[in-house]
Amino acid sequence: MDKRRVLSLRHVLMLSLALNVGLILRLGYVGENWRAEQSVHGLCLEEKQYRNIEASMVDCDQKVAHVSKTKLVETTTWSTSTAHKEVEDGGGRVINLDHGDPTMYESFWQQMGDRTTVVISGWQYISYFSDVTKLCWFLEPEFARAVIRLHKLVGNAITEGHHIVVGTGSTQLFQAALYALCPPNASEPMSVVSAAPFYSSYPLMTDFLESGLYKWAGDAHKFSKNRPYIELVTSPNNPDGSTRQAVVNRNQGILVHDLAYYWPQYTPISFPADHDLMLFTVSKSTGHAGTRIGWALVKDQEVARKMTKFIELNTIGVSKDSQLRAAKILQAVGDSCDPVGSDEEVQPFFDYSYILMEKRWKQLRAAVKNSRLFSLPDFPTAFCNFSGCSFEPQPAFAWLKCEGEIEDCESFLRGHKILTRGGKHFGVCPKYVRISMLEREKNFDLFTQRLSTIQSW
């Protein structure tokens, strides 16, 4: 082992302390001192006493070193943007946190330079077909390999015994799954349910074409029909970040697991998921929403075949350009966290994203505490097999509740020029809103700053 990379426990703790001090100074404008919280690195070290302490030191050292570097960049940016922000915020600029547009990862990919640049010649990938011998004939082998490798490295899903179906985002795969799981010419459409609060697009995507195959049937907790149904299990859940399991648990139930957020920057990876039908997407794992690529892991061959048929009829396959780009991105993420032969100059993607999410959650909780008008859910700490650390989930969305007399939280925040998505879209009361945690740094800072100053309704 390279001795230069092995720091003593004392060094790590000093750096960790420096980081926490940096965070306190950095977030000083919120107007409240941070409660002394043990950083993930501290926890990580505790957990890693059960592991090879020397190896874990390298990991934690690297994390801290990278964070220090990131902090430097951010502080510079922040200095500039603070001045800019003060002017802008004086004018009451609208902050849009309605959508989950994952632009916060942009700066990581900028740091990666040419490593993830995709180059495609005009004559390449012209055909509709990727591999006609395969069930999913439009799936690029390179993309499939990158998916399998990354799941293995992260340990969040079992790919063995599953067919991979690529889709134009997991949105298309969701619809493909409904098509595949519902028999044609049934006497009535199949009921589709999910426990409230559920992803606001589920009812819209299910019902917009008034399909005879399936129909949205609302909150899974209230489902009482004694007929076949599909239950959508989103874990971690969008919008509230909770870890979920099926709630109906009746005969004739078919489960679709939406695991868009089951990645180690958002939640501890407790086990490799091995469900019948699992959905993933690059938009939330790596932040490439504009690329429109998702994938399904499907046990049943006939279901995978029908999902492929849906995509054939809906869009005649999936863009090769995007699959190649997604493959390159997933390979880079894999390389950055692969202990075998990883590029030492590259910061592990999940370290970067984990630390940024952790920082943002701290920042938001401080703002909420300062304001006293809102509350946020608490999450239990759990051990993450991927990072070897215990931590609380730090979801991609914050599920904010307006306390006291504020009944319509979305309208209330809109009055403060903060756009969010209200509870009624998610099947619950309007005291809740969903807030994207994935915005660009400047907007997120502006948001927490403004939120912390809202003192009365």
Place this chain on the structure above:
Amino acid sequence: MDKRRVLSLRHVLMLSLALNVGLILRLGYVGENWRAEQSVHGLCLEEKQYRNIEASMVDCDQKVAHVSKTKLVETTTWSTSTAHKEVEDGGGRVINLDHGDPTMYESFWQQMGDRTTVVISGWQYISYFSDVTKLCWFLEPEFARAVIRLHKLVGNAITEGHHIVVGTGSTQLFQAALYALCPPNASEPMSVVSAAPFYSSYPLMTDFLESGLYKWAGDAHKFSKNRPYIELVTSPNNPDGSTRQAVVNRNQGILVHDLAYYWPQYTPISFPADHDLMLFTVSKSTGHAGTRIGWALVKDQEVARKMTKFIELNTIGVSKDSQLRAAKILQAVGDSCDPVGSDEEVQPFFDYSYILMEKRWKQLRAAVKNSRLFSLPDFPTAFCNFSGCSFEPQPAFAWLKCEGEIEDCESFLRGHKILTRGGKHFGVCPKYVRISMLEREKNFDLFTQRLSTIQSW
């Protein structure tokens, strides 16, 4: 004007003659002499007597010179592939011409080298959004500009007064149009019709989700309901290449014009189309089927808005990577045929593709004549405003009829290991099949060679 590029009429006619002789020699293996046909260049010269003769000489000279160069490449390839072919054909290799996979353009794009190479960094185009101020918020401005410019140069569609909606191929836009044009919660689904023979995917795309909004109602010629309907007008038509107009022409009719093949390599551009809703796609215009990009030109703002909504619900927008690639390709096609500032080293794309289609149609007609078991439709010659030439349509698909006692042409050809798509898929009798004219050179040669030798049933 560069004098080196101006050849006399005598030179052009000599080259044209040489080309025709070349074609006869090239297609000698078909076993039949070609009937003496006036080449497009001859016709072109006649037409251009009404134009600036000197300028037209440059065009025609360039075409011939390029064809000569192309011929050289093809002859070399052909020599190699003939030997290969004889072995392969001896073994009775299956030739799949069922799909319209436009791989024939691959060699053109290879010749273009780096001019159409797209390079995208990992941090670019991460967001879902392209321009939130625009009706179609996921439309890349660069792609929109390329579309407008190319339509202007080719003169095949009016873009002024139309909104551009980008889609994951025109297949998705077709479904978006149905969604946009059918009122929700109607007492019964809207009828969707098209004159037979119609594109085989229309019924499937319309009915696969058993939508309550719309329903396939078959051949437009047989439509008799006195209720609102949507008529799909495909011109040039897939599968038979005919030029089309609406046939129902009743009140309460809404037209969708599928103009995927209204490009000058397939048909004379007689006028710039100016319909309410027109669909186009890169897969058939430039051959980039794997990129999955199409566009709609839509007059009515509300229809454009609802189409955008469909794409939002179906796939949350359209891949940015593919839009950028498509923009680059369309720009290159535009550059290659833009009289202002075009790159002299670049062969105009529509010259290349026109000449290749012309050659293939001659080759196919010779094979059909040799066999005597089949027939092909004839097309009237028309003047093309784009090329300044008169020519017969040379469609992307051949609509082949089995003559005599052969009732099921698809099965008959399958017996000869030629896969095609039978008439019943297009709403007509099985004596017809659709054959892709867009295959790679080797497969197309193998096909015409084999077809010409089929002498009896």
